[in-house]
Amino acid sequence: MSMPQYSTPDPRPAPDPRPAPDPQPTPESRPTVHEFTASGPIDATLRNLRGDVVVRAEDGDAVRVELRPLDQAGRELVEHMRIDFEGTRLTVEAPSDESRRAGGLFTSGAWSDGSWADQLLDGLRGALHGLGGFRGQLDLIVTVPTGSRIVLHDGAGDVAVSGQLGRLEARTGAGDIALDRGAAQETRLNTGSGDIAVGPTPGDLIATTGAGDVAVGSAEGAVTATTGTGDVILAPVAGAVSVTTGAGDIDLARTSGEVSVTTSVGDIVVRRAASGRITARSGVGDVTVCVVPGTATRVELATGLGERNVALDPADGAGSAERTLEIEAKTGKGDLRVLRADG
Incomplete structure (x- = not known):
């Protein structure tokens, strides 16, 4: 035989469903x-x-x-x-x-x-x-x-x-x-x-x-x-x-034109770059650019203290690519990444 289940009543009063009256103006x-x-x-x-x-x-x-x-x-x-x-x-x-x-x-x-x-x-x-x-x-x-x-x-x-x-x-x-x-x-x-x-x-x-x-x-x-x-x-x-920000992160969802982004202290992320030109500068911070499929990319990266990672297939020229993109990214201290965005 199963034991009966009991619930403890909530001692708090039920909320009044009616909206509170607006205070009378003075x-x-x-x-x-x-x-x-x-x-x-x-x-x-x-x-x-x-x-x-x-x-x-x-x-x-x-x-x-x-x-x-x-x-x-x-x-x-x-x-x-x-x-x-x-x-x-x-x-x-x-x-x-x-x-x-x-x-x-x-x-x-x-x-x-x-x-x-x-x-x-x-x-x-x-x-x-x-x-x-x-x-x-x-x-x-x-x-x-x-x-x-x-x-x-x-x-x-x-x-x-x-x-x-x-x-x-x-x-x-x-x-x-x-x-x-x-x-x-x-x-x-x-x-x-x-x-x-x-x-x-x-x-x-x-x-x-x-x-x-x-x-x-x-x-x-x-x-x-x-x-x-x-x-x-x-x-x-x-x-x-x-x-431009003196101190702060920059996050761009998708770009397809001329892009210039600068931060003295902060990370820069471009989540989907389709075409155009991206110029990114950070004094202290990482820079990440994700390139959409079908875009041929020319990359120039420079970091004073950090790693560079380009995870794109090398190619001789734009070939039959649907779009072209130029990326120039620099940071005084931080990592630079150019990745392929998900399709």
Whole structure:
């Protein structure tokens, strides 16, 4: 006879399936909303000096600007914000005195031609100066028609974008930037300190951060990624690739064009190289390139301290190969590998 089985009842109360009610807004946190109607895609300039920014591109003709103060000082700032919509142009701008302060941040080394260390330090100094000079915290949520073009400057805060834009330029002194997809024509992203994440991108992409990781989904155009310290991860890229990081790993899923990747300290991996030319440089780190079948490859490898391994069948010229690829890889200290990718 089998013994009866008993279970011990869970002493914890069952979870309430109903969603928790939203907290009641305080007088300071109630949003201020401006609504307009557009005849198609618009051009929008957004200058929010302190707070997170959310941009949503949606089908339809609605243009909506929602200002969400986080404290009483933010409520006072709302009353001085400039919100204008004329024809096809939307302007959301902070008061002129704060805009002048922000100007010093946007023209600082965070997006200058200086070294990555200068960019990081200047970006952080500018962000801290801005936070000290501005009163109030104010988040911004903007809805625009699909295909619109956006220029966005944020002193310090995260930036999140969803939907399909025509063009996007987004800068923040300190904060993460996240896009569910890149703009159709061109995307330019810049943060003094923060991560950058972009979904599938039909147009060209330029992403720069003083300190943070860069991750990009599949890209049909060219991709340029720069970070002072952080990893760079790219899904398949059809166009040219240029990646520079002061300290971090570089991981490319698939390339088929001109590729230039450089890291001072970090490993470089190209998982599937189909054609074109790859130039890879690492001060300290390994370099691995996996070549897809059917590609004839010319290889030039140099390492100061490390091993070189080319696991490709030798051949006299390209012969009947479907594609050709040139690889030039150098590292001061590390191993260099050129392997055949799985079919």
